[in-house]
Amino acid sequence: MNKKINKPQQEISLQKLQEKVHHLTDELSAIKQQLQQGVEREKVGADVERQGAVREKLGADREKQGADREKIAEEEIHIRTKAMESTFDGIFIIDAKKPNFPIVYANTSFYNLTGYSKKEVIGQNYFLLYGLNKNSHIYEEIKRALSEGRSFHGEMLNFKKNGEKFWSLLRITLVRDKNGTVTHYVGNKTDTTLMKQRNLEIEEQREELLHVTRVGKLAEFVSSLAHEISQPLTAILSYAQAAQRMLKDREPKLQEILQYIVNDDQRAAEVIKRMRYLLKKSKPTLEALNFNIIITDTVALILPQITAKGKAVKYELDANLPLIYGDRIQLQQVVLNLISNSLEAMEDNKDSHDLIIRTSRKDSDTILVQVKDSGSGILPEHMNKLFTHFFTSKPDGLGMGLSISRSIVEAHGGHLDAVNNPDRGATFYFTLPVDKKKD
Amino acid sequence: MNIYIVDDDESVCRALKTLLMTYDFEVKTFNSAQSFFDTVTDDDPGCLLLDIHMPGLDGWETQKKIMDSGSKRSVIFISAEKQDNGLERALKLGAMGFLQKPVNGQTLVDLINVTAKINN
Numbered sequence: 232m233n234k235k236i237n238k239p240q241q242e243i244s245l246q247k248l249q250e251k252v253h254h255l256t257d258e259l260s261a262i263k264q265q266l267q268q269g270v271e272r273e274k275v276g277a278d279v280e281r282q283g284a285v286r287e288k289l290g291a292d293r294e295k296q297g298a299d300r301e302k303i304a305e306e307e308i309h310i311r312t313k314a315m316e317s318t319f320d321g322i323f324i325i326d327a328k329k330p331n332f333p334i335v336y337a338n339t340s341f342y343n344l345t346g347y348s349k350k351e352v353i354g355q356n357y358f359l360l361y362g363l364n365k366n367s368h369i370y371e372e373i374k375r376a377l378s379e380g381r382s383f384h385g386e387m388l389n390f391k392k393n394g395e396k397f398w399s400l401l402r403i404t405l406v407r408d409k410n411g412t413v414t415h416y417v418g419n420k421t422d423t424t425l426m427k428q429r430n431l432e433i434e435e436q437r438e439e440l441l442h443v444t445r446v447g448k449l450a451e452f453v454s455s456l457a458h459e460i461s462q463p464l465t466a467i468l469s470y471a472q473a474a475q476r477m478l479k480d481r482e483p484k485l486q487e488i489l490q491y492i493v494n495d496d497q498r499a500a501e502v503i504k505r506m507r508y509l510l511k512k513s514k515p516t517l518e519a520l521n522f523n524i525i526i527t528d529t530v531a532l533i534l535p536q537i538t539a540k541g542k543a544v545k546y547e548l549d550a551n552l553p554l555i556y557g558d559r560i561q562l563q564q565v566v567l568n569l570i571s572n573s574l575e576a577m578e579d580n581k582d583s584h585d586l587i588i589r590t591s592r593k594d595s596d597t598i599l600v601q602v603k604d605s606g607s608g609i610l611p612e613h614m615n616k617l618f619t620h621f622f623t624s625k626p627d628g629l630g631m632g633l634s635i636s637r638s639i640v641e642a643h644g645g646h647l648d649a650v651n652n653p654d655r656g657a658t659f660y661f662t663l664p665v666d667k668k669k670d
Numbered sequence: 671m672n673i674y675i676v677d678d679d680e681s682v683c684r685a686l687k688t689l690l691m692t693y694d695f696e697v698k699t700f701n702s703a704q705s706f707f708d709t710v711t712d713d714d715p716g717c718l719l720l721d722i723h724m725p726g727l728d729g730w731e732t733q734k735k736i737m738d739s740g741s742k743r744s745v746i747f748i749s750a751e752k753q754d755n756g757l758e759r760a761l762k763l764g765a766m767g768f769l770q771k772p773v774n775g776q777t778l779v780d781l782i783n784v785t786a787k788i789n790n
Contacts, residue, residue, distance in 0.1 A: 454751070454752070457750075457751075457752065458723065458750045458751050461750035461751075461771040461772060462679045462681070462682055462750050462771065463681065464771065464772040465679075465682050465685065465686070465748075465750065465771040465772040465773060466679070466681040466682050466684070466685035466686075467685070467772070468685075468772040468773070468774070468775070469682075469685035469686050469688065469689040469772075469773075469775060470685045470688060470689070472689055472774070472775035472776075473685070473688040473689035473691070473692050473775070476689075476692040476693075476775075477692055496772060497772075497774075500772050507752045
C-alpha cells in the first residue's frame with residue numbers, strides 16, 4: 232500500500248507527521264515533567280513520612296531512655312536506701328535549711344540504737360531529742376563545729392529513751408549544694424559500748440594488778456620497816472627499864488622521865504602492831520553482811536574513846552538497807568578508821584559534838600555509807616593526797632589508815648572518797664555493791 | 671643464873687644485858703649463832719635468849735641445831751618480826767617461849783624464872 236502514495240501527498244503527510252511528533256514530544260516532555268514533579272512530590276511525601284517515622288522512633292527511644300534512666304535511678308536509690316537501712320551504724324540526716332534543723336531521715340539502726348521511734352525522731356531537732364540527757368559540753372562542741380562549717384567527730388556517752396547508757400562514736404558531715412551552701416547534715420552514730428566495756432575491763436584488770444602489787448609492796452615495806460624500828464625500840468625500852476630499876480626509890484624526877492620513855496616506846500610499838508594488823512595477809516572471809524550492824528558493832532568497840540572525848544555518834548541508818556557481801560573484819564577496820572579520823576578532826580573544836588553515820592541505798596546495785604564530822608575539814612591542798620600511802624596531816628599519824636581503807640573498799644568493789652561539808656567539817660563516804668544473791 | 675643473848679643487833683644485846691643485870695643475872699651476848707656455839711658448850715648452864723632474823727644461822731635453825739645435838743638448853747625466842755603462830759612453832763621446836771620485841775623487862779624476867787624452875 233505504501234507504493235500507491237503520491238509524492239505531494241507523501242510530502243504533506245511527512246510534515247504532518249513531523250508536527251505530530253513535535254506535538255507528541257512536547258506532550259511527552261510535559262508528561263515527563265509532570266511525572267517528575269509527581270515523583271518528586273511523592274518522594275517528598277515519603278521523606279516527610281520517613282522523617283515522621285524517624286521522629287517517632289527517636290521519640291520512642293527517648294521515652295525508652297527516660298524510662299531506663301528512671302529505672303536505673305530508682306535502683307540506685309533502692310540500693311542506697313537498702314545500704315543505709317542495713318548498716319549497723321545509726322544514720323540520720325538533718326535539714327540544714329530549716330531554722331530548727333529537723334531530722335528528715337533516720338535509718339532503722341538509729342531507732343534501734345536510741346530507742347526512739349520514727350514518729351519521735353522525724354521533724355525533731357537532734358539536740359532536743361537528747362535534751363534530757365545531754366552532755367552539754369559535747370553538744371556545744373558539735374554545734375560549734377557545724378556552725379563553723381566543719382564536720383564533727385567525737386565519742387560520747389548517750390542515753391537511750393529508757394535511760395540506758397551507751398557509748399557512741401558520732402560523725403557529722405556537711406552536705407553542700409553546687410553553690411556551696413550547706414543543705415544537710417549527715418550523722419553517723421556507731422555504738423562503741425562493747426568496745427568501751429572491753430577497754431574498761433582491761434583498764435580495771437590493770438588497775439587491779441597495780442593495786443595488788445601496791446598492796447603487796449606496801450606489806451613488804453611495812454614488814455621490814457616494822458622490824459627495823461622494833462630493834463631500837465627494844466633497846467630503848469630495855470635501857471629505860473634498866474635505869475628505872477637502878478634508880479628504884481630514888482630520883483623521882485628521873486623516874487618520871489624514864490616512865491615517859493617507857494610509855495612512848497610502848498606507844499610506838501603499838502603503832503607498829505596496828506600497822507601489821509592493817510596489812511595482815513589473812514585470807515578474807517566473805518559473807519552476806521548487814522552494814523548497819525557492822526557500824527553499830529564498830530562504834531561499840533570505841534564508844535569509850537568517843538565519850539571520853541566528849542563526842543557523840545548520831546545514827547541515820549536505813550532500816551531497809553540491802554545486804555552486802557564482804558569481809559566483816561576488814562569492813563569494820565574501814566569504819567573504825569573513818570570514825571577515828573573524824574574524832575581527831577573534831578578534837579580541837581569544843582563546840583563540834585556530833586559525828587553522823589548514815590547508811591542509804593544509792594541505787595539498786597549500791598549502798599552508800601557516810602561518816603560526817605563537824606571538825607576542821609580537809610585543806611584543799613590535802614584533798615588529792617588524802618588517800619596516798621604515808622600522807623598524814625596529823626603529828627603522830629601513820630598516813631596509812633585512809634590508803635588501806637580505800638584498798639579494802641575497792642577490793643570489795645566499792646569506792647571511798649571524801650568531801651568537805653558546805654558548812655563545816657568533812658564527810659567520808661564509800662559505796663559497796665549490794666549482794667545480789669541475798670537482795 | 672647465866673643468860674646468853676644471841677642477836678645481830680649490838681644495841682639490843684647491850685640494852686637487854688644492862689636490863690637483865692639489874693635482876694642479878696650473869697649475861698653474855700653474841701652477835702651470831704656461830705659465835706655462841708664457838709664459845710658456849712652444852713654443859714655450860716643458862717638460858718638462851720634467841721633472836722630469829724639474823725644473818726648466817728637464823729633463830730629457828732639455831733634452835734634445831736641445839737635440839738639435834740641433844741642439848742637441854744632452855745631457849746626463849748625474842749623476835750622483832752611478826753611471826754604467825756610464833757609461839758606454837760617455838761614450843762614445837764622445844765623452846766620455852768616466844769616474845770615479841772620490844773619486850774617488857776618484867777615479862778621477860780618472869781619467863782626466864784619460870785624456865786629456870788621447870789629445868790630444876
